[in-house]
Amino acid sequence: MMDMDKLAECILAARLDGKMPAETEDWFGSADIDDAYSVQKTVLGEMERRRGGKIIGRKVGCTNQSARDLLGLGGPFHGALLSDTAMASPARIARSDYPFIVLEPEFALRLGKPIGPEGAPHTAENVASAVDAVLPALEIVSSCHKDWTRTGPALVIADNGSSYGWVHGEAITDWNVDTLMNAEVSLHVDGDQVATGNAGNVDGGPLGVLAWLANRVSLPAGVFVSTGTTTSVHFGDKGERVNAKFGNFGEVSVEIV
Numbered sequence: 001m002m003d004m005d006k007l008a009e010c011i012l013a014a015r016l017d018g019k020m021p022a023e024t025e026d027w028f029g030s031a032d033i034d035d036a037y038s039v040q041k042t043v044l045g046e047m048e049r050r051r052g053g054k055i056i057g058r059k060v061g062c063t064n065q066s067a068r069d070l071l072g073l074g075g076p077f078h079g080a081l082l083s084d085t086a087m088a089s090p091a092r093i094a095r096s097d098y099p100f101i102v103l104e105p106e107f108a109l110r111l112g113k114p115i116g117p118e119g120a121p122h123t124a125e126n127v128a129s130a131v132d133a134v135l136p137a138l139e140i141v142s143s144c145h146k147d148w149t150r151t152g153p154a155l156v157i158a159d160n161g162s163s164y165g166w167v168h169g170e171a172i173t174d175w176n177v178d179t180l181m182n183a184e185v186s187l188h189v190d191g192d193q194v195a196t197g198n199a200g201n202v203d204g205g206p207l208g209v210l211a212w213l214a215n216r217v218s219l220p221a222g223v224f225v226s227t228g229t230t231t232s233v234h235f236g237d238k239g240e241r242v243n244a245k246f247g248n249f250g251e252v253s254v255e256i257v
Contacts (some may be wrong), residue, residue, distance in 0.1 A: 008042040015144055021145060047082070053083040056083045058219065059080070059166070059228075061077050061228060064202050067229055070149065070233070071149055072152075078161060079157070079160040085165040089168065089254070092254070093254060093256055098164055100235065102235055104138065106226045108134070108135040108226045109227065110171060111130050111223055114220045114221050116217065117215060127207055127214055135171050136245075139166050139167075143162050184196070184198050187232075189240055197232070198230060209227035
C-alpha cells in the first residue's frame with residue numbers, strides 16, 4: 001500500500017508552497033479511490049488551516065464524456081469549492097498563479113435544504129425541490145501533477161478534483177426544471193464563439209449530477225454544487241477575456257492577465 005500521508009504532503013507542498021510540479025509520479029495509477037478521497041480530505045483540511053478559507057460547496061467533475069476522454073476516466077468524481085478561490089463575475093485572474101488554466105462553463109445549484117445519502121436513492125426529479133437558486137459559473141481547473149492526463153482518477157481526486165477556482169454569476173431564484181434542463185450555453189474568447197453546449201451535456205442534466213452527488217455526500221443547506229462542464233473545455237492563456245453565456249441564467253466572464 002502506498003504512503004497516503006506522503007502523497008498529501010507532496011500535493012500540499014505544490015499547492016501551498018509553490019513546489020510545482022508535485023513529486024507524485026510514484027503514485028501514478030497506484031492509489032485507490034477510497035484512499036484518494038481520504039487524501040483529499042487531508043489536503044482540504046490543511047489548506048483551510050493555512051489559508052483561512054472554508055468549504056462553501058462541492059464540484060463534480062467528468063460529468064460528460066468529453067471531459068472523461070480528456071483524462072481517461074471512467075466516471076465522475078467530486079471535490080470541494082473553497083471560499084478563498086471563489087470569485088464573483090467579472091473576475092480577473094493571473095496566468096502565473098496556475099500551472100495551466102482550463103475553463104469550464106457550468107451550472108451551479110444552491111441548496112435551500114439539506115440532502116444526502118440518508119435519503120438515497122436520489123434522482124434528478126426528487127432533488128429539484130432542494131434547490132433554491134441556479135447560478136452560471138466558470139470552474140478554473142488546473143493540476144499540481146506533472147502530467148494530469150496520465151495520473152489516473154485517484155490522483156485527480158486527491159488534488160481536490162483539479163479544482164483551483166470558481167467564478168460565479170448572479171443567483172437566479174426564479175427558475176423551473178424544464179428551463180434549466182434545456183438551457184443552452186456558449187463560450188466566447190475575446191468576443192469569438194469557440195464552443196456551444198447545453199445543460200443536457202452533463203450526466204442527467206445538472207439535477208442528475210446533484211442526485212449523483214447527494215447519493216454519496218451529505219450536503220447542508222446553503223452550499224453550492226457546480227455540476228460539470230456543459231461545453232468542450234477551453235485552455236486559457238494570458239491576455240484572454242473568456243465569457244460564458246447561459247441564456248436566461250446570465251453570464252460569467254474572466255480576464256486572464
